[in-house]
Amino acid sequence: MISDKAIARISLYRRLLMDLHKEGREAIFSHDLAAIAGGSAAQVRRDLMAIGYSGSPTKGYIIDELVRSISDFLDCARHQNVALIGIGNLGRAILAYFTNRRPNLKIVAAFDNDEHKVNRVIHGCRCYHTDDLEKILQENDVKLGILTVSASGAQGAAEKLVDAGVKGILNFAPIPLKLPRKIYVENVDMSASIEKVAFFARKGK
Amino acid sequence: MISDKAIARISLYRRLLMDLHKEGREAIFSHDLAAIAGGSAAQVRRDLMAIGYSGSPTKGYIIDELVRSISDFLDCARHQNVALIGIGNLGRAILAYFTNRRPNLKIVAAFDNDEHKVNRVIHGCRCYHTDDLEKILQENDVKLGILTVSASGAQGAAEKLVDAGVKGILNFAPIPLKLPRKIYVENVDMSASIEKVAFFARKGK
DNA sequence: GATGCCATGTGAAATAATTCACAATGTTAA
DNA sequence: TTAACATTGTGAATTATTTCACATGGCATC
Ligand SMILES: NC(=O)c1ccc[n+]([C@@H]2O[C@H](COP(=O)([O-])OP(=O)(O)OC[C@H]3O[C@@H](n4cnc5c(N)ncnc54)[C@H](O)[C@@H]3O)[C@@H](O)[C@H]2O)c1
Ligand SMILES: NC(=O)c1ccc[n+]([C@@H]2O[C@H](COP(=O)([O-])OP(=O)(O)OC[C@H]3O[C@@H](n4cnc5c(N)ncnc54)[C@H](O)[C@@H]3O)[C@@H](O)[C@H]2O)c1
Numbered sequence: 486m487i488s489d490k491a492i493a494r495i496s497l498y499r500r501l502l503m504d505l506h507k508e509g510r511e512a513i514f515s516h517d518l519a520a521i522a523g524g525s526a527a528q529v530r531r532d533l534m535a536i537g538y539s540g541s542p543t544k545g546y547i548i549d550e551l552v553r554s555i556s557d558f559l560d561c562a563r564h565q566n567v568a569l570i571g572i573g574n575l576g577r578a579i580l581a582y583f584t585n586r587r588p589n590l591k592i593v594a595a596f597d598n599d600e601h602k603v604n605r606v607i608h609g610c611r612c613y614h615t616d617d618l619e620k621i622l623q624e625n626d627v628k629l630g631i632l633t634v635s636a637s638g639a640q641g642a643a644e645k646l647v648d649a650g651v652k653g654i655l656n657f658a659p660i661p662l663k664l665p666r667k668i669y670v671e672n673v674d675m676s677a678s679i680e681k682v683a684f685f686a687r688k689g690k
Numbered sequence: 691m692i693s694d695k696a697i698a699r700i701s702l703y704r705r706l707l708m709d710l711h712k713e714g715r716e717a718i719f720s721h722d723l724a725a726i727a728g729g730s731a732a733q734v735r736r737d738l739m740a741i742g743y744s745g746s747p748t749k750g751y752i753i754d755e756l757v758r759s760i761s762d763f764l765d766c767a768r769h770q771n772v773a774l775i776g777i778g779n780l781g782r783a784i785l786a787y788f789t790n791r792r793p794n795l796k797i798v799a800a801f802d803n804d805e806h807k808v809n810r811v812i813h814g815c816r817c818y819h820t821d822d823l824e825k826i827l828q829e830n831d832v833k834l835g836i837l838t839v840s841a842s843g844a845q846g847a848a849e850k851l852v853d854a855g856v857k858g859i860l861n862f863a864p865i866p867l868k869l870p871r872k873i874y875v876e877n878v879d880m881s882a883s884i885e886k887v888a889f890f891a892r893k894g895k
Numbered sequence: 896g897a898t899g900c901c902a903t904g905t906g907a908a909a910t911a912a913t914t915c916a917c918a919a920t921g922t923t924a925a
Numbered sequence: 926t927t928a929a930c931a932t933t934g935t936g937a938a939t940t941a942t943t944t945c946a947c948a949t950g951g952c953a954t955c
Contacts, residue, residue, distance in 0.1 A: 496882040523866035574783035653891025661728035669890040677701040685874040686858025
């Protein structure tokens, strides 16, 4: 099985390649992509090996073909719907950002338990009360969730998502979730990130 | 040298331990902390070995002592000032969040190149024009930066930070920065994170 | 049409991270 | 007092990830 680090890099490659493609660039060598992505050429080649795309030793990788290969590998055939739980500061920022960005992943519904936030439309996304979560998720075939509720609500909200059939969660709350093993959870721990920066900026890596 | 993954976990341990301390808990065993933090007992013990704190085989780790040990290890003696560049949706969410949260890391100034955003005070933080960045950072002895500008502005803004003496950057822009090796950069790539979730939720890990 | 050049793809080696497993230790209970 | 017990700290083993290094092959140049 491919590592999650590799998937993150491949996702980054795609984004960078799409930019290059827009600028009219047609092909790229592993060491150039590595320089742009901040890795090594060997690592780029290994990652691309995993997705089963072959470049040519003389031209390198043909950018539009490679982007397509990455998409075949990463994306689901049909697009996947995403729910966002917790329409606070961070949740709204994420809503604004993801709107019309990745065609393959679409935030189709947002939830909060604060009455002031439900029944509004924020950045084109309808907001519901968490009480309606299971119903709305099943209506929209949602299998992915982004969790941006406060720490105290995170575990409960995550369980609601799982009960509603969600298979993967991107968790921004600063606590680990206890969920069945089969649910894939990715934690984004910004507090740890800034502390890492403070530590290594001081001590050197 | 200690790994950056270990630092992230240690930062998480501290947060969890502080919560437990508030709830009145006095001591904890490695396997209990592991269960809460979502890791293995052996890993907890290894991590704590790195910071030089020893528990007792019968009581486990004394929580307030351990928190102090972690802080001695992670934190700078004096608190460290942080600058935030890019007062957009994400920047404001981060400002709101970090205000009065970590006493040791304080966002003391925010910057943007949009005239509408400068000279305001957002969540208690004064906003300046990026033209004044170097001056303000040196006046406030800022060595850390959080970068939340749009992708197109990220490289330039990062260079401004480095010129102003910043040693570590937490980068939310979706492109890798090209900076001198000695600058520590931590990238938070939310797009890659959600694509990871989509991938592994579908394929299984 | 040979030759040199350069980049790919990939086994193998190296390095990094995690887990195993157990001696050492202090506590409790008989 | 002593035996049984649970947990720590840590060398060693294991597993994961990255890097090395080179055979292979296409293309330009002579
Ligand atoms: N904003 C940041 O920069 C930042 C940084 C690090 C971590 N986080 C974490 O991200 C999460 C969100 O942060 P934020 O700044 O947006 O917080 P916030 O307080 O602005 O928003 C939290 C939202 O969650 C809602 N909520 C709380 N409990 C809920 C529940 N059980 N069900 C449904 N909705 C619920 C609240 O009504 C609120 O709208 C928090 O867990 C926070 O710790 C945020
Ligand atoms: N919001 C999210 O959920 C999210 C998710 C993933 C990545 N990001 C990334 O985080 C960054 C910020 O996202 P956002 O949603 O806050 O965007 P935003 O457009 O709301 O804010 C960007 C801010 O940066 C400022 N800016 C642009 N160029 C600048 C420069 N050279 N100097 C100073 N200020 C400058 C703009 O004036 C604006 O205020 C972007 O790079 C985005 O790609 C955001």
